[in-house]
Amino acid sequence: MILVFGKTGQVATEIARQAQDAQCVGRDRADLADPEACRDLILDMEPAGIINAAAYTAVDRAEDDEELATRINGDAPAAMAQAAARLGIPLVHISTDYVFDGSGTQPFAPGHATAPLGAYGRSKLLGEQGVSAAGGTTAILRTSWVFSAHGTNFLKTMRRLGGERAELNVVADQIGGPTPARDIAAACLTMLHGLRADPSKAGIYHFAGAPDSSWADFAREIMAQAGLDCTVHDIPTSAYPTPARRPLNSRLDCTTLDRFGLTRPDWRAGVAHVLAELGAQT
Template identity: 65%
Template sequence: MSTLVFGSSGQVASELRLSAPDAMFLGRDSADLADPAGCAAAITAHRPDLVINAAAYTAVDRAEEEEALAHIINADAPGAMARAAAELGVPFVQISTDYVFGGTGTRPWAPSDATAPQNAYGRTKLAGEEAVRAAGGVHAILRTSWVVSAHGANFVKTMLRLGAERDALTIVADQVGGPTPARDIATACLRIGDALRQDPALSGTFHFSGAPDVSWADFARAIFDKAGLSCAVTDIPTADYPTPAARPLNSRLDCTRTETVFGLSRPDWRDGLDDILKALKEAQDA
């Protein structure tokens, strides 16, 4: 099976490189998502058996001022990709986000729940979902949350840096979700893509996030504990840490459908965190 991946250096794309080294990866230099037509042309030219979009505009706060650009990258480009994949009759896997939901309550969000994004990033990702569905091809939209890895910028690496520099931190404690190792997302994308090739009727929207659900503050405590850092964490509400883009308080995702359809259970982020810390140490010692 030939797999074409949009993205080359992001968290999920980096893990896909390890999981599927024979896949073709298109970075911004060869497929800029700000050029949707060019992305579609790349699919037509390469004629893969599976397309995975692991690239996106992910600067959540900056998107408040650059929503037009974020919309091109997160909505127009995936739509163009999905149409090109549909024309070839090959599955298209699009990674989306819990930010398409309103973030209220405490019940985990199901794929069928009404969406109500609270920020520009969420609006553009929701528009991308709608464009992929409208393309009419074989597809899977995989919503995930709180992505972490040994690659790029993410909460784990930020906490390791700050925890080594400071004796204490104040961390938001009223936002709850499932940290999700990028390695597990990469595995899920490949498994889902293969399943779609065998049974196109499995197309749809699915959730995939790490377990157990946790607050940012408790996640930080776990990072410090596993890394052996003595940094005290004080809980604060989101209201005490204002950001340009509103963040959802409830990022819990109901992943039952994903496990039922594809046999993919929620990964334990604590195991993933161990792997991330090990990879970072090996890179530091190399």
């Protein structure tokens, strides 16, 4: 049995679809604001492996609620990793491009120096450090710009707004890799099985969709595939201020994924799949 922290989130939903032996737990059974409860659940259940797909993801709200974000994103993953190490089982932990400062134009490699710009990034970095310090067999998977047919995400917002408006202004100077949650889920499962077979593969990895894109170009692809007659205008980040600073460069170097036989997914194919799923729901 694989224990998955997260039940209704984008990646956890996709893991549940793909793995019959996955047991996904939500806040009712494991509140990440209570790290000790997460640790105790692992020790009680004794799973074969763990995937942490749960997190505090309200980037802007974290600026005023860093203590809670740190408990959920920092302390809880550390407690999970300590329990996993005690049981001798592998853990895959999902992290984020927000641990970097977004400088330059080159893709960030897993070993690049971290320098988060805000509270959310700091909380996620603390989680990474806690997972690594636990001393078990762990893989930290940094990803970016997640989208799916579930929850709240950029694709669903653009699809809705594109059907309501003739024009939209979208940030064009932030560059990254949109990543389908379905592919992240598959990568997590592949990595977990890989760690069980070969613990030497433990480490930090990057996984993001290809090709790299701006938010504006991502939006234009969504409009085109959805058949929406909505013009997307490029604007700079400075024209769309938010409480939390966003990294301008979210490009991730994903080359080390070949250790698990993984490659970057084409996010445009992911858009087509998600739009078909959303269309089937209406």
